[in-house]
Amino acid sequence: MNSVVGTILLILAVVLLVVGVLAWRRRLPGNNVIGLRVPEVRTSPEVWAGAHAVAGPVWIFGGIALLFGAIVAYVAFGWLWLIPLAAVFIALYALGAGASAGARTAALLDAEAQDNSSCCSSGGSAQDGAQSGTGSSQPTTPQPQVDLDALRRAARSQD
Template identity: 55%
Template sequence: MNVLIGVVLLVLALVLLTVGVMAASRRLPGNKVIGLRVPEVRKSREIWNSAHAVAGPLWIFGGVALVFGGLISFVASGWVWILPAVALVIGIIALASGANVGARAATLLDAQNQEDDGCSSCSTDGGCGCGGHDEAPAPAVDLEAVRRAADASNSGNN
């Protein structure tokens, strides 16, 4: 049983280390199987590489934790099984944290790219940001005229 758990942890570590090193070195190819799965990452190769470069070091850390857990599990007995279990939890947390910071980086980079292209979120001047900015500005509303019209309408109904 020790050997089986050790081999499984080492295989997972190898996968995580390989993906982490490729991501950190900006050499992870765009694919549909491995990597971040947020829409912003797919928008450009620059965002893909940058987001994965942010996530890569955490994935490497998780892979190292799994290597440690895998090696310990070969000789573990009794309470020592806590160490491979903790290493597995650390590996999962590192994987999730890497995905989180990578997705956040992708979102920020995408927002920055949109801003650089003249697109930004809705502003107080009525611009939508990404609709081309060719819309005519909204006309000013004369509230006093609206009140007079409402009062005239109400007095005519009586």
Template identity: 45%
Template structure:
């Protein structure tokens, strides 16, 4: 059984390392399967790249933790399984932390952009149309 666990952890480590490296370098292509699937992140390519550059380092760290878990799982027995399990839990936490930080940053950037766009001083109501309607009502 330990060989199967080692192989699964090694495959996961390679996958997370590749996705993390692509995200960190800004080369993770926009898609609906891999990466952050938060609406704010998917609004534009710039937001996609920014979010993934923020999440990428934590995802690479998670891949390294999974690689260590795979290495330890091939040699441990008994209570020694605590080490690979702790490494896998740490990797899952790192993936979540990176994703949360990237999504939060992009949501804040998007909110700032929306606030800056809505600070123009032009009236939102057509005053001439209101005056014409009031004049017609008086007549």
């Protein structure tokens, strides 16, 4: 029994470590099986690499926890089985935390890429063309106005 559980944990640890190292080094190829599976990650290779570079170190930590649990599982008896069990929970938490951090990074990188593409698609900023008189004037969306006095009154009434 010990060798079966230890071998399974060892295989999972090696897989998680390999994926974590590839992701951290920005070498994880884009695929449909391994990696983050949120729409923002699929927008470009740069977003894919950046999101996985953030998730990779956390996944490596999870792989190390599983490796430790696998080693203990080979000799575990009685209460010592709590150590491999804890290692599995730590690895699952690290897997989720890395995926969450990577997904947040992907959303930020995707939003930044969309802002840059909408702002400067002609090679310069929209105001550069308007100031020189040679660029086409594109309608801009009006920015919402904030009434600071109303905000202050609302904050005072809440206190």
